Amino acid sequence: MTSSSRLQTKAMGALLVVMLTMMLVVGLSSMALIRDFSVRSATEHTRTAAEMIRVSLTEAMLNDTIDRRASMLRRLAEVNSLNEARVIRGERVIAQHGEGLPMETPADDIDRQVLASGEPYFGLVGGLFGEEFRATIPYIASSNGDINCMACHQAPEGVALGAVTLTVSVGHMKTAGMVTALFLVVIMGLFGVLSMVFLGRLLRPLVETTQEVRKAARLASGGDFSQRVHSRSRDEIGQIANHFNEMADAITHKLTEIRDHVARLVNTAPDPRANLLEETATTVSGLVKVAQFKQAIEEDQTTEEVFFRISEVLRTEFGMAHFSIYQVDRDKRLMDTVVVDGVLHEEIRWCRPDILEQSTICRAVRTGHAIDGLENRHLCRAFDSEALADGRSYLCLPIIQSGGVGSVVQLVVPPQNIPALIRARPLISAYLREAAPVLQAKGLMASLRESSLKDAMTGLRNRRFLEEYSDSLVAQCKRRQMPMTLMMLDLDYFKTVNDTYGHDVGDQILRELAGIFQAHLRESDLVIRYGGEEFMIILLDTGAEAALDVANKIREAVQAHPFRVAGAELHKTLSIGLAAYPDDAQAFWQVLKYADVALYAAKENGRNQVVRFTPEMWPSGGEY
Numbered sequence: 001m002t003s004s005s006r007l008q009t010k011a012m013g014a015l016l017v018v019m020l021t022m023m024l025v026v027g028l029s030s031m032a033l034i035r036d037f038s039v040r041s042a043t044e045h046t047r048t049a050a051e052m053i054r055v056s057l058t059e060a061m062l063n064d065t066i067d068r069r070a071s072m073l074r075r076l077a078e079v080n081s082l083n084e085a086r087v088i089r090g091e092r093v094i095a096q097h098g099e100g101l102p103m104e105t106p107a108d109d110i111d112r113q114v115l116a117s118g119e120p121y122f123g124l125v126g127g128l129f130g131e132e133f134r135a136t137i138p139y140i141a142s143s144n145g146d147i148n149c150m151a152c153h154q155a156p157e158g159v160a161l162g163a164v165t166l167t168v169s170v171g172h173m174k175t176a177g178m179v180t181a182l183f184l185v186v187i188m189g190l191f192g193v194l195s196m197v198f199l200g201r202l203l204r205p206l207v208e209t210t211q212e213v214r215k216a217a218r219l220a221s222g223g224d225f226s227q228r229v230h231s232r233s234r235d236e237i238g239q240i241a242n243h244f245n246e247m248a249d250a251i252t253h254k255l256t257e258i259r260d261h262v263a264r265l266v267n268t269a270p271d272p273r274a275n276l277l278e279e280t281a282t283t284v285s286g287l288v289k290v291a292q293f294k295q296a297i298e299e300d301q302t303t304e305e306v307f308f309r310i311s312e313v314l315r316t317e318f319g320m321a322h323f324s325i326y327q328v329d330r331d332k333r334l335m336d337t338v339v340v341d342g343v344l345h346e347e348i349r350w351c352r353p354d355i356l357e358q359s360t361i362c363r364a365v366r367t368g369h370a371i372d373g374l375e376n377r378h379l380c381r382a383f384d385s386e387a388l389a390d391g392r393s394y395l396c397l398p399i400i401q402s403g404g405v406g407s408v409v410q411l412v413v414p415p416q417n418i419p420a421l422i423r424a425r426p427l428i429s430a431y432l433r434e435a436a437p438v439l440q441a442k443g444l445m446a447s448l449r450e451s452s453l454k455d456a457m458t459g460l461r462n463r464r465f466l467e468e469y470s471d472s473l474v475a476q477c478k479r480r481q482m483p484m485t486l487m488m489l490d491l492d493y494f495k496t497v498n499d500t501y502g503h504d505v506g507d508q509i510l511r512e513l514a515g516i517f518q519a520h521l522r523e524s525d526l527v528i529r530y531g532g533e534e535f536m537i538i539l540l541d542t543g544a545e546a547a548l549d550v551a552n553k554i555r556e557a558v559q560a561h562p563f564r565v566a567g568a569e570l571h572k573t574l575s576i577g578l579a580a581y582p583d584d585a586q587a588f589w590q591v592l593k594y595a596d597v598a599l600y601a602a603k604e605n606g607r608n609q610v611v612r613f614t615p616e617m618w619p620s621g622g623e624y
């Protein structure tokens with residue numbers, strides 16, 4: 001049963017209870033009133049009859065016809081519609097005139113009590129529902145009035161000479177009362193039925209309206225605001241329907257507006273069949289997370305942190321298990337994996353490895369467009385053939401930075417996860433759109449920083465790099481308990497090159513020299529242009545002895561190298577000073593100074609040689 005019909009049932013039930021109570025009260029009270037009336041009229045009737053009997057008996061006594069009193073009583077009873085009329089003698093009369101007729105002796109307690117008390121008795125025979133009324137009325141001796149009782153009776157004033165017991169039928173009055181009560185009850189019953197019909201008609205618009213409002217509200221709570229309520233009247237119920245409809249219109253309008261705005265934000269077409277409320281709420285909460293994500297990545301320090309955060313979003317927010325994030329080096333046309341399946345710097349897994357060497361093999365990099373391998377799995381030839389055979393699909397989303405593809409997010413799913421990825425795609429794209437400018441800014445910052453630590457002419461690290469990283473180099477050596485050797489290198493008689501061939505040729509020689517250094521060193525060794533034509537090489541995890549070999553190899557390589565300048569072939573030599581940490585000194589800058597002192601010694605000794613620092617070279621023996 002619906003709540004609205006419950007309302008109707010309640011109202012009808014209440015009316016029914018009221019009507020039944022009223023019928024009962026009216027029925028019973030009308031019966032009681034008629035009974036009361038019948039008792040009163042019977043009382044009056046018997047009083048009158050008693051008086052008539054008294055008068056008749058007195059006259060019979062005076063006329064000496066008292067012997068015929070029995071038949072007289074019968075006639076009087078008939079005339080007065082009495083069922084019974086019986087005269088009883090009191091003790092005084094019996095004493096004066098004898099017992100009299102048998103019927104004249106007291107028949108019951110009431111007779112005796114009335115004679116004794118002199119008080120009349122009136123009552124229904126058989127209780128409240130009796131059909132006969134009985135009156136036993138005493139005849140009191142009195143000298144007053146029109147007849148003096150004491151003239152005939154020897155009795156004191158006020159004594160009951162006798163009494164008369166009369167019974168009269170009140171059955172017809174009882175029947176009349178019941179008929180009246182029944183009539184009233186029937187009338188009220190009819191009135192009740194009419195009231196219920198009327199109430200039902202009155203309640204119907206309320207019931208139907210509330211039923212419709214209830215249904216519409218239930219649908220609205222689930223996000224469907226299409227239901228409208230039919231307005232049935234112009235009263236408050238009709239107004240409720242109208243107000244509800246206006247409210248539903250306003251909500252639908254506003255929500256549609258919000259949904260369209262939100263859909264534009266995530267670059268997707270709103271689905272008119274989708275649940276308005278749920279769709280909007282889901283997208284808005286997704287966008288809130290995107291905004292939080294943006295705030296977080298802006299505070300990240302490196303692009304790597306940003307990529308890892310994207311990876312975490314893919315894993316936790318979208319439940320992606322398999323994906324790759326590639327970073328593209330546009331200048332060199334290379335690309336590299338940053339994250340694979342949530343792990344940083346993992347081996348390439350979901351594409352042919354040759355895309356790393358030639359980024360244009362990657363379709364997303366080449367075209368700058370999203371590559372939708374969910375619909376057509378054979379769209380990109382670089383997708384891993386094993387994954388393809390496993391039935392997996394892919395979606396590759398390029399991240400555009402500085403007008404080109406800076407990175408690519410590749411999502412790999414089994415067939416059953418394709419619909420979920422299609423649904424998630426707009427929001428994933430929203431995340432990547434937010435990440436793009438942040439990655440660009442961070443990349444720019446990183447390259448700016450990188451360039452500020454590099455020498456523009458040779459591409460080697462500069463003196464500023466040394467200033468920034470010397471402490472961490474020492475800390476690293478201490479932590480790993482490894483040695484480190486510093487070399488100071490200086491071209492011999494470089495001034496003459498400048499003077500003879502000009503500065504440009506001098507620059508070219510310096511650049512070539514940088515190439516020779518790098519060719520003879522390990523990846524972990526650091527080559528720094530210390531200033532002018534002076535260079536510094538730091539050999540990590542290398543003691544002075546091994547470093548001497550490296551230094552000599554470099555020196556020999558430079559000596560053997562033909563610098564081709566202005567159509568001529570030029571040979572240059574190099575002097576190298578060398579000092580070791582921690583053997584020569586504990587402080588970095590002191591080791592550096594000692595290397596410089598050794599270089600000076602090499603120059604002094606005739607150039608084109610490697611000199612290892614010895615304490616005699618620093619006669620003061622003091623701290624730097």
Ligand SMILES: Nc1nc2c(ncn2[C@@H]2O[C@H](COP(=O)(O)OP(=O)(O)OP(=O)(O)O)[C@@H](O)[C@H]2O)c(=O)[nH]1
Nearest residue numbers: 490491492493494495496498503504506507532533
């Ligand atoms: N072309 C060019 N020359 C530079 C650069 N930096 C320093 N030089 C020159 O290198 C020369 C260094 O000369 P000096 O320090 O007198 O020493 P040297 O001629 O190399 O003789 P040594 O005593 O053997 O060092 C100077 O002429 C500088 O102008 C540079 O970046 N490019």
